[in-house]
Amino acid sequence: MDPSRKRKIRLVVALSAAVLLAAGLVYTSFNASSEAKEPSQLAGSNPNQTYELTGDVVPGSIRHSGDQLDFRISDRDGSHPIPVTYTGTVPDPFRDGREVIVTGKYQDGTFVGERDSLITKCPSKFTTTTSGQSS
Amino acid sequence: MPLQVHHHDLGAIELTILGSVLLAAALVCALFAAGAAVYGGRTGDRRWVDSSRRAVYSVAALLTTAVVILEIAFVRNDFHFALVADHSSTTTPTFYKLTAMWSSQEGSLLLWAWVLSLASSGVLYITSRRHREIVPWATAVLAGLGSFFIGLMIFKAQPFGHLDPAPAEGVGLEPLLRNPYMAVHPPMLYSGYVLWSIPFAFCIGALIARKLDASWIRTTRNFALLAWTFLGIGLLLGSRWSYEELGWGGYWGWDPVENAALMPWLVGTAFLHSVMVQEKRGMLKVWNVSLISATFCLCLLGTFLVRSGVLQSIHAFGASTVGGPLLVLIAVTAIGATVLIVTRLDQLQPERRINSLLSRESIFLVNNLLLVGMAMVIFWGTFFPLISEFFTGEKHSLAAPWFDRYVTPIGVLLVLFTGIGPLFAWGRLSSGAAKRLLLWPSIATAVTIAVLLTVSDAGHHVWALLIFAFAAFALVALWGEFWRAGATRHALTGEAYPRALANAVGRNRRRYGGYIVHAGIALTLIGIAASSSFQTNRDLRLQVGQTAKVGDYTIAYRKLTADPQNERIAFAARLDVTRDGKHFATLNPARNYYPTQDPTAGPIGRYFMGDSTSEVGLKTGAGGDLWTAFQPDLSSLNPAIVRGNRELRGLPPNAQGLAIIALAQHYAQDPPPANFKVIVNPLVGWIWIGALIAVAGAIMAGWPALESRRRLEAAYRARLGRELGTATPPN
Numbered sequence: 036m037d038p039s040r041k042r043k044i045r046l047v048v049a050l051s052a053a054v055l056l057a058a059g060l061v062y063t064s065f066n067a068s069s070e071a072k073e074p075s076q077l078a079g080s081n082p083n084q085t086y087e088l089t090g091d092v093v094p095g096s097i098r099h100s101g102d103q104l105d106f107r108i109s110d111r112d113g114s115h116p117i118p119v120t121y122t123g124t125v126p127d128p129f130r131d132g133r134e135v136i137v138t139g140k141y142q143d144g145t146f147v148g149e150r151d152s153l154i155t156k157c158p159s160k161f162t163t164t165t166s167g168q169s170s
Numbered sequence: 171m172p173l174q175v176h177h178h179d180l181g182a183i184e185l186t187i188l189g190s191v192l193l194a195a196a197l198v199c200a201l202f203a204a205g206a207a208v209y210g211g212r213t214g215d216r217r218w219v220d221s222s223r224r225a226v227y228s229v230a231a232l233l234t235t236a237v238v239i240l241e242i243a244f245v246r247n248d249f250h251f252a253l254v255a256d257h258s259s260t261t262t263p264t265f266y267k268l269t270a271m272w273s274s275q276e277g278s279l280l281l282w283a284w285v286l287s288l289a290s291s292g293v294l295y296i297t298s299r300r301h302r303e304i305v306p307w308a309t310a311v312l313a314g315l316g317s318f319f320i321g322l323m324i325f326k327a328q329p330f331g332h333l334d335p336a337p338a339e340g341v342g343l344e345p346l347l348r349n350p351y352m353a354v355h356p357p358m359l360y361s362g363y364v365l366w367s368i369p370f371a372f373c374i375g376a377l378i379a380r381k382l383d384a385s386w387i388r389t390t391r392n393f394a395l396l397a398w399t400f401l402g403i404g405l406l407l408g409s410r411w412s413y414e415e416l417g418w419g420g421y422w423g424w425d426p427v428e429n430a431a432l433m434p435w436l437v438g439t440a441f442l443h444s445v446m447v448q449e450k451r452g453m454l455k456v457w458n459v460s461l462i463s464a465t466f467c468l469c470l471l472g473t474f475l476v477r478s479g480v481l482q483s484i485h486a487f488g489a490s491t492v493g494g495p496l497l498v499l500i501a502v503t504a505i506g507a508t509v510l511i512v513t514r515l516d517q518l519q520p521e522r523r524i525n526s527l528l529s530r531e532s533i534f535l536v537n538n539l540l541l542v543g544m545a546m547v548i549f550w551g552t553f554f555p556l557i558s559e560f561f562t563g564e565k566h567s568l569a570a571p572w573f574d575r576y577v578t579p580i581g582v583l584l585v586l587f588t589g590i591g592p593l594f595a596w597g598r599l600s601s602g603a604a605k606r607l608l609l610w611p612s613i614a615t616a617v618t619i620a621v622l623l624t625v626s627d628a629g630h631h632v633w634a635l636l637i638f639a640f641a642a643f644a645l646v647a648l649w650g651e652f653w654r655a656g657a658t659r660h661a662l663t664g665e666a667y668p669r670a671l672a673n674a675v676g677r678n679r680r681r682y683g684g685y686i687v688h689a690g691i692a693l694t695l696i697g698i699a700a701s702s703s704f705q706t707n708r709d710l711r712l713q714v715g716q717t718a719k720v721g722d723y724t725i726a727y728r729k730l731t732a733d734p735q736n737e738r739i740a741f742a743a744r745l746d747v748t749r750d751g752k753h754f755a756t757l758n759p760a761r762n763y764y765p766t767q768d769p770t771a772g773p774i775g776r777y778f779m780g781d782s783t784s785e786v787g788l789k790t791g792a793g794g795d796l797w798t799a800f801q802p803d804l805s806s807l808n809p810a811i812v813r814g815n816r817e818l819r820g821l822p823p824n825a826q827g828l829a830i831i832a833l834a835q836h837y838a839q840d841p842p843p844a845n846f847k848v849i850v851n852p853l854v855g856w857i858w859i860g861a862l863i864a865v866a867g868a869i870m871a872g873w874p875a876l877e878s879r880r881r882l883e884a885a886y887r888a889r890l891g892r893e894l895g896t897a898t899p900p901n
Contacts, residue, residue: 042523053543060547060576064554068566071555087567099803102711102845123709124418124847125801130779138569151418 069138074108074146075115082142085149088119094131108135108146117144123151182243182250182336189239189330196232196287197320199225203313211306211379219306223294226309229316230287237284240277240329244270249340252331253277259342261737269353270343272360275492276329281357282473283319285364289393290316293368297389301375304386308375315367318499326491345738345764345781351411355404359431362401363469366438368393370466373459377510382455382517387445394462395872398442399865401435406861417784417799419707419849421857422698424573429552430472433545438465440541443591447531450596452521454531456511457538459518463507468545470500475552526598533594537587540580547576582636585695588688589644592651607650614646615639634703641692648685648692655682683871690867693860700853701794710846721850723796724748730802730841732834738762739777739834743800743844745787757787759800759846772815777830778804794852801845807837 071087072080080086088108093116096107102122109116111134121137129135138152203225210218240253244267249255257270257277271277290312297305323329347353369390376386408428409421422428441461447454474496511518524532550557551568558566593607618639622628628635655678656671663670675682708720712727719725726746733740742760746753766780787798810833818826 049539056543060550063575064550064568064572065558065566067572068554068558068568071565071567099805102709125845126416126418130781 071136073110073115074117075110077117077141077146080141082140085138085140087136087138088141088146088148089136090134092129092131092133092135097131108137117141117146119146119148121148121153123148123153125153126155129153129155182248183332183334185239185243185248186251186330186332189236190324190328192232192236192239193320193324193330196229196236196283197317197324199228199232200313200317200320203229204310204317207306207309207313211310216302219302219309220298222306222309222313223298226287226294226313226316227291229313229320230284230291233280233284233287233320236329237271237280240271240280241268244268247340249336249338250332250334252333253329255333255337255340257341257343259340262340262343263348263737265350266343266348266353269347272356273343273347274329276323276327276331278356278360279319279323279327279492280329282360282364283316283323285357285361286312286316286319286367289361289365289368290371293372293390293393301372301381301385301389303379303381304372304375306375307378308371311371311374312367315371318495322492322495326495341767342764345762345783346415348783349411349415351407352415355407355411358400358407359404362397362399362404362431363434363472365393365397365400366434366462366466366469368397369441370462373462374507374510377459377507377514380514380517382459382514384445384449384452387449387458391445392872392874394438394442394445395868398435398438399868399872401431401438402861402868403865405431405435406858406865410858413797413854414786414788415783417786417801417847419786419797419799419847419851421854424548424551424568424570426552427472427476429548430468430475433548433552434465434468434472436541436545436548437461437468440538440545441465443534443541444538447534451531453524454535455518455520456515459507459511461538461542463504463511467500467504467507470496470503474500528594528599528601528604530591530594530596533587533591537584537591540584540587544577544580544584547580548573551576578633581695581698582633582640585637585640585644585692588692589640589647592685592688593647607647610650611643611647615643618642631699631703634699637695637699641696644692645689648689651685652682679873680871683867683869683873686867686870687864688867690860690862690864693856693863694858695860697853697856697858697860701851701857704852706850708848710848711843712846713843714841718848720848722749723754723848723850725798725846725848727844727846730838730844732838734777734831734834738764739830740785741800741802741834741838742785743787743802743846745798745846747789747796755789755796757789757796757798758785759787759798760785761800761802772811773819773821773826774814774830774833775811778807778811790855792855794850795854797849797851799847801847803842803844804837806842807833810836 069085069087071089074088074090077086077088090108090110091113093107093109093113096105096116098105104121104125106119106121107116108119119137119139121139133155136154137146137148139146139148141147203222206218206222206225210216210222240251242248243251243254244258245264247254247258247260247267253271253274253276257274258267262270272281290309294305294309294312297308369387372386372390376382405428408431412423413419413421441458444454444458444461448458474493524535526532551573555565555567558564589611590608593611594604599607616639619635622635622638628638652671652675655674656667659665659674660667660670663673665673706721708718710718710720710725712718714727714729717724717726724747726748728744728746731742731744733742740760740762742758745757745759747755747757761782761784763778763782764780765777768776768779771779784799784801787800789796814829814833818829
C-alpha cells in the first residue's frame with residue numbers, strides 16, 4: 036500500500052473514533068447530569084428525579100439531630116422556603132444565610148439530600164465591604 | 171474632627187490618588203508601547219521598536235511602585251485604602267497582610283498586570299538584539315494585553331479606591347484564605363497564566379511577520395516551561411489547600427474553577443511536547459501555533475470563569491464587573507489567532523511526514539491527542555450547564571463521576587506514554603530495538619499486576635490497577651534511560667559510573683529533566699489512583715472518652731480544649747490513635763471561629779457565629795495519611811450566648827473578653843458529642859511528592875545552559891542544519 040493511501044486510512048479511522056467518542060460524551064452528559072433548580076421551581080417535579088437544589092439557608096432553620104442535619108432553603112430572594120434533610124460532610128462555611136447547593140430528590144414536600152453532596156459557596160471574598168463607598 | 175487627624179487623612183488619600191495616577195501613567199505607557207511597536211514593525215524603523223521596549227520597561231517600573239504603595243498600606247493598616255479595609259484588619263498576621271492584596275479582584279488584577287509587565291520586560295530585554303521581524307509584533311501583543319488589564323483597573327475595578335473617614339478596623343482576610351498554601355497559590359497560578367502570554371505573543375509575532383521557522387519556539391521555550399511549572403505549582407497548592415483547609419478531605423472536585431486552571435495546563439503540556447517535534451523534525455507547525463493560542467485563550471477563560479460567576483461553583487466569587495470585557499478579549503484573541511493561522515497556512519507546511527508509528531514523533535502526536543482530548547472532555551463537562559441551557563432551556567450540571575468516567579481512561583493511557591515516549595527515537599525505530607527497549611518495562615508491568623492481584627483487592631479496581639501497572643512500566647523505562655546514559659558514557663570515556671551518569675545527564679539537562687518530570691507525574695498518578703480507589707472514609711459522632719475503629723486504627727476522643735484569642739477562638743479535640751494495640755499518633759483536629767462583623771449576632775454571639783475553619787489533624791506517612799476533621803456542636807452554648815448578649819451589652823470590651831474566655835472554657839470542660847470525619851488515605855502524599863519531583867525536573871530542564879554547552883548546541887544545530895539542507899540562522 037502506498038504511504039499516502041495508508042495515511043488517508045489512518046485519518047479516517049482516527050476521525051471516526053473521535054466522532055464516536057464525542058457522541059458518547061454528548062449522550063452520557065445529557066443522561067448523567069442533574070438539573071439545577073431553585074426551591075420555587077421544585078413544585079410538581081418528579082420525585083424519582085435527582086436535582087441540584089440551589090438557594091440560601093433560611094436563618095435560624097438549622098437543626099442537628101444526631102447525624103442528620105435539617106434546615107430550610109429558600110430562593111435567593113428569600114421566598115419559597117422548603118425543608119431539607121441531609122447527612123454527611125458539612126463544609127466549613129455552612130451557616131445561616133449562605134448560598135448552598137445540595138443534590139437529592141424532592142419527596143413529599145421535603146428535599147432529601149444525597150450523602151456528602153452539600154456544597155457551600157465561598158462567602159464571596161469580593162463583595163464584603165465595610166461601606167458602600169469602596170472602589 | 172481634630173486638625174492633625176484631618177492632615178493625616180489628606181496624606182493617606184493623596185497616596186491612593188498617587189496609586190491611581192501611577193496606573194493612568196502605566197496605561198499611557200502601555201498604549202504608547204503598543205502603538206510604537208506596530209509603527210516600528212510596519213516601517214522597519216528600529217528607533218520606534220526600541221522606544222516601545224523602553225515604554226514596556228516603564229510600565230513595569232510604574233506598576234512595581236503601585237504594588238509597593240498598596241503593600242505598604244496593607245502593612246500599615248491604612249484603612250483609607252478601601253481595599254485594605256475590606257480585606258485586612260489590625261489583627262490579621264503580617265504575612266497574611268502581605269498576601270491579602272490578591273484576595274480581592276482589584277488586587278488580583280494588579281498582580282496580573284504587574285507580573286505581565288515584569289515578564290514582558292524580561293523577554294524583551296533578552297530579545298532586544300534578536301528576531302527583528304518578530305519582536306515588534308510580540309511587543310504590540312504584550313503591551314496590548316497590558317493596556318487591557320491596566321484599563322480594567324482604571325475603569326472597572328479600582329484597587330486604589332479610598333474611604334474618608336477611614337474605618338477604625340478592617341473586615342479582615344477571609345478566614346479560609348489564612349493558610350500558607352492559599353497565600354502563595356494565587357501568585358503561582360497568575361504567574362502561570364501570565365507567562366503563557368510570552369510564547370503566545372511571539373507566536374502571533376511570528377505569524378504576522380511570516381517568520382514561521384522554530385525560532386519563536388526556541389526563544390520562548392523557557393518561558394513556556396516556566397509558565398507550565400508555575401501553573402502546575404498553582405494547581406498543586408490549590409489541591410493541598412483543599413485537602414487541609416476545607417474540611418472535606420478531598421483534593422480535587424471537578425469544580426469549574428479547578429477545571430479552568432487544569433485545561434490550560436493540559437493543553438500547555440501538549441504544546442511543550444509538540445514544539446520538540448517542530449524543532450527536531452519540522453513537523454506539526456499548524457498544530458503548535460494552534461496549541462499555544464488555545465492555551466492562552468484557556469488562561470483568559472480561567473480568569474473569566476473565576477470572575478464572572480456564569481457557572482455555579484463553590485468558588486463563585488459573586489457577579490463581577492470585569493466579565494464582559496474579558497469575554498471580548500477572549501473572542502478577539504481566539505478569532506485573531508484563527509485568522510492569522512488560516513491566512514498563513516501555506517507557510518506552515520510540514521518539512522517531512524511521519525514515516526513510522528514506532529517513532530518518537532508519532533508517540534508525541536498520540537500523547538498530544540490524549541492531552542487535548544482530556545482538555546476537551548473537561549471543557550465540555552465544565553460548560554455543560556451553559557450547553558444544556560442553550561439546547562433544552564434548563565441548566566443541567568455534571569458531577570465528579572461523569573468526569574471520572576472519561577478522564578480516568580485517558581489518564582491511564584497517559585501514564586503509559588510517560589514511559590513509552592522517552593524510549594523511542596526520532597524518525598524510525600527498528601522492531602528489534604523496540605522489543606529490546608520494551609522488555610524490562612513490560613516485565614515490570616506484568617509483575618506489578620501479578621503481585622497486586624495476589625496481595626490486595628486491586629482486582630476490583632481495574633483502572634487503579636492499570637495505573638499502578640503502567641506507572642511501573644514508566645518508572646522502569648525511565649530508570650533504564652538514565653542507566654543507559656551513564657553506561658554509554660562510562661564505556662566511551664572510562665569515567666567512573668556515577669561520574670559518567672552525572673556528566674551524561676548534565677550535558678542533556680533538557681532531556682533528563684523532562685524524564686524526571688515524567689517520573690514525578692507517574693508517582694502523582696499512583697497517589698491519585700490509590701487514594702481515590704482504596705480510601706476509607708467515616709463520619710463519627712463521639713463523646714469525650716469514647717473510641718471508634720476506622721480501618722486498622724482505633725481512635726479515642728480524649729478531651730476538648732479551648733483556646734480563645736483576639737483573632738479567633740479555637741476548639742481542638744485530642745485524639746489518641748492506636749494501631750495493633752500500639753500508640754500510633756496523637757492528633758489535634760481543631761475548629762477556629764472568627765468573629766463576625768454582623769451586629770445582630772450580639773457582643774458575645776459575634777465571637778461564635780462568624781466564619782469557622784477546620785484545622786485538620788493529619789498524620790502523614792509514605793504509606794498513606796490518617797486525616798481527621800472536627801466539628802464541635804456549639805448549639806448548647808446558645809442559651810448562655812443569648813443571656814450574655816443581653817446582660818453584658820455596653821460593658822467594656824475587656825469584660826466581654828473575659829466572659830467569652832470563661833464561656834469557651836466552661837464549654838470545653840463538659841462538651842456535648844462532637845462530629846468527626848476520619849479518612850484513611852493510602853499513598854495520598856505521593857501526589858505532592860511526585861509533583862515536587864516534577865517541579866524539580868522542570869527547573870533542571872529549563873536551567874540556563876552554560877556557555878560551553880551553548881557552543882556545543884550551536885555546533886550541533888549547524889550540523890543538523892547542513893544535514894537537513896536548511897541552515898538555521900544563528901540567534
